[in-house]
C-alpha cells in the first residue's frame with residue numbers, strides 16, 4: 001500500500017506570552033492511498049490542528065508532514081479541505097460557489113453548470129442555487145461547502161466534522177451520499193469527528209486520539225460495505241466496535 005499523507009513525529013505548539021500550548025506531541029500517522037480514515041477524538045485533543053497541518057495550512061513546530069514522497073510546505077491543489085469554518089464566498093450564490101474549483105481550472109461555464117447542479121442536488125440543496133450564503137442556514141452552508149470541495153475532485157479530501165451541525169436524518173443521508181461518491185473514486189479521505197457511530201459508519205480505519213494527539217487506538221474497520229447507518233446499529237460487530245472505541249476514549253481522559 002502507498003502512503004499518501006504521512007505525519008512523522010509532529011509536534012505543534014502555539015506560543016502565548018512566555019508559555020505555549022502544546023496541541024499535539026510527537027504524533028505519527030500514515031494515510032494509505034484510497035482509504036477512508038476516521039479520526040475520532042474528544043473536543044480539544046488536536047484534531048483540527050492535525051488536519052490544518054495535513055492540509056499544509058500550518059507547519060509543525062517539530063516533525064514533518066509528507067504528501068506522497070515530498071515534504072508538504074504549503075497548501076496543495078491535490079488536497080481538498082473542508083474546514084470547520086465557513087469559507088464560502090459571500091458575494092457568490094450557491095451555484096457559483098460550487099463552480100469555483102472548476103472555474104479556477106479553466107472549465108467552461110457550459111461544462112461547469114451540470115457538474116455543479118448534480119452536486120447541489122446530491123447534498124440536498126436543489127432550489128437554493130441562486131441563494132447567497134447569508135440566505136442559508138449553517139447546515140446548508142456546510143452542505144454547499146461540501147459540494148464545492150467535491151466539485152474540485154481533489155485526490156485527497158480532509159473533512160473536519162462536516163456533518164456536526166446537521167439534524168440526525170440529514171446527517172445519515174449525507175453520510176450515505178458521501179460513501180456513494182467516494183466508493184470507486186480512488187480518493188483518499190481523512191474524516192474528523194467526535195461521534196463514534198459516524199467514525200464507524202464511514203471509515204476503513206479509525207484512529208482514536210487522546211489528549212495532545214496521543215494515539216489511543218488505531219483499528220481497521222472491516223464492516224461490509226455498502227453500509228447503512230440504520231442496519232449497522234443492530235449489527236453485533238458494530239456494537240462490539242462501538243464498545244471498544246468508547247472504552248478507548250474513556251481511558252484517554
Ligand SMILES: Nc1ncnc2c1ncn2[C@@H]1O[C@H](COP(=O)(O)OP(=O)(O)OP(=O)(O)O)[C@@H](O)[C@H]1O
Pocket residue numbers: 014021022023041042043044045046047048049050194
Ligand atoms: N491558533 C491557536 N492558537 C492557540 N491555541 C490553539 C490554536 N489552535 C488550537 N489551539 C489549542 O490546541 C488544542 C487543540 O485544538 P484543536 O482545535 O486542534 O482541537 P480539536 O480536537 O479539533 O477540538 P474540537 O473537536 O473542539 O474542534 C486546544 O488546546 C486549543 O486551545
